[in-house]
Amino acid sequence: MPTPPVVEIMTIGDELLYGQVIDTNSAFMGQELGKLGLRVRQITSVSDFADEIVAALDLARERADVVLMTGGLGPTKDDLTKHVLARYFGAELVMHEPTLRHVEGIFARYNRPMLEVNRQQAMVPSNCTVLHNALGTAPGMWFEDRGTIFVSMPGVPFEMKGLMKDEVLPRLQQHFQTPPIEHVVVQTVGLGESYLAEKIADWENALPSNVKLAYLPSLGGVRLRLSGYADGQPDLRGRMEALLPALRERIGDVIFAVGEVPLEQAVGQLLLERDLTVGTAESCTGGYVAYRLSSVPGSSRYFQGSVVAYSNDIKMRELGVKPATLAEHGAVSEATVREMAEGLRQRLGVDVAIATSGIAGPDGGTPTKPVGTICIAYADQHQTVSRQFSFDRGRQLNVEYTSTAVLNLLRLSLPQA
Numbered sequence: 001m002p003t004p005p006v007v008e009i010m011t012i013g014d015e016l017l018y019g020q021v022i023d024t025n026s027a028f029m030g031q032e033l034g035k036l037g038l039r040v041r042q043i044t045s046v047s048d049f050a051d052e053i054v055a056a057l058d059l060a061r062e063r064a065d066v067v068l069m070t071g072g073l074g075p076t077k078d079d080l081t082k083h084v085l086a087r088y089f090g091a092e093l094v095m096h097e098p099t100l101r102h103v104e105g106i107f108a109r110y111n112r113p114m115l116e117v118n119r120q121q122a123m124v125p126s127n128c129t130v131l132h133n134a135l136g137t138a139p140g141m142w143f144e145d146r147g148t149i150f151v152s153m154p155g156v157p158f159e160m161k162g163l164m165k166d167e168v169l170p171r172l173q174q175h176f177q178t179p180p181i182e183h184v185v186v187q188t189v190g191l192g193e194s195y196l197a198e199k200i201a202d203w204e205n206a207l208p209s210n211v212k213l214a215y216l217p218s219l220g221g222v223r224l225r226l227s228g229y230a231d232g233q234p235d236l237r238g239r240m241e242a243l244l245p246a247l248r249e250r251i252g253d254v255i256f257a258v259g260e261v262p263l264e265q266a267v268g269q270l271l272l273e274r275d276l277t278v279g280t281a282e283s284c285t286g287g288y289v290a291y292r293l294s295s296v297p298g299s300s301r302y303f304q305g306s307v308v309a310y311s312n313d314i315k316m317r318e319l320g321v322k323p324a325t326l327a328e329h330g331a332v333s334e335a336t337v338r339e340m341a342e343g344l345r346q347r348l349g350v351d352v353a354i355a356t357s358g359i360a361g362p363d364g365g366t367p368t369k370p371v372g373t374i375c376i377a378y379a380d381q382h383q384t385v386s387r388q389f390s391f392d393r394g395r396q397l398n399v400e401y402t403s404t405a406v407l408n409l410l411r412l413s414l415p416q417a
Contacts, residue, residue: 071155179230189221220404319343341379
């Protein structure tokens with residue numbers, strides 16, 4: 001298969017290095033570049049110092065065909081990227097009149113005075129190709145120098161995404177004429193990476209030579225990413241999707257979706273298909289399960305509400321948990337979460353209910369119920385199902401793992417359509 005052009009992503013800004021801003025730009029660019037058959041080899045973060053930016057550019061050109069930069073194009077003194085690039089490529093800054101008119105239009109539209117620093121946004125190196133930024137004041141800049149392409153874009157995520165989609169990706173595709181890579185993602189939950197690999201080893205070994213499998217572990221599950229490379233035959237994606245029935249034969253019970261679909265969305269689709277409503281009774285998760293369910297657009301058609309019953313008094317008063325159950329088994333027990341789920345069904349009048357209770361940490365554990373002891377339950381009119389786990393991964397991860405476990409229990413326990 002052909003060797004794809006190599007891309008390096010360079011993010012510029014002290015705020016990234018200090019952890020004050022999370023770099024979401026690189027993840028987006030990596031995903032979009034992969035669709036075009038362009039391989040990201042390295043992601044580099046650089047501080048707001050001219051010498052360090054130049055040193056990073058020198059290194060990047062030695063290992064990459066394309067260098068995509070974000071950040072440092074704002075109107076303030078610490079935004080150095082444009083000036084550094086002008087010196088690096090031996091150019092002077094000139095006024096780009098179409099960009100100036102665009103910037104003036106933005107300020108006029110919002111009836112705001114335009115300062116000289118805003119006007120300076122339209123200054124660009126004389127030897128760059130200007131990339132129109134429809135969503136902001138700082139244009140993108142495209143340079144070709146000694147066989148390497150350098151592209152500079154704003155660090156503001158929505159501006160960068162607009163430039164990538166409208167300007168950068170089409171130009172890269174035209175320049176390299178690389179056959180795109182097809183990706184098929186299979187979402188799994190409830191089985192660890194090593195166990196999953198063992199179950200599908202024969203299927204993986206039989207994959208065509210132009211299809212590669214990657215294991216991408218995530219919270220409580222693994223994304224299986226099939227990457228297909230053009231081989232001169234038609235309908236590459238269709239041939240990749242034809243591999244999935246054999247995969248389902250081996251691990252169908254842990255597959256919840258094909259595509260970039262979160263678990264809560266997949267569960268919501270099942271509830272819609274079966275015309276069922278759901279509610280949550282939560283203790284250790286503090287409403288996080290309700291948040292995940294309600295984060296899906298259209299979830300009001302099936303998600304009815306939640307009771308966060310952190311104290312035993314609320315468990316008894318709002319959910320009908322029996323005092324004797326708490327006295328005999330404790331708040332963190334399968335007996336208690338079963339009664340929480342059953343009580344919520346009656347309280348909210350929903351078709352199905354799920355419940356959580358546990359010791360999220362960092363303290364509160366006992367020798368018999370250490371930190372990370374988690375109990376979950378599911379209830380409908382025909383059955384109540386409960387499980388106990390140990391998720392000793394720190395408070396926040398315990399909560400997140402619990403939410404994934406109870407959503408998966410809901411998925412597996414729903415009555416068939």
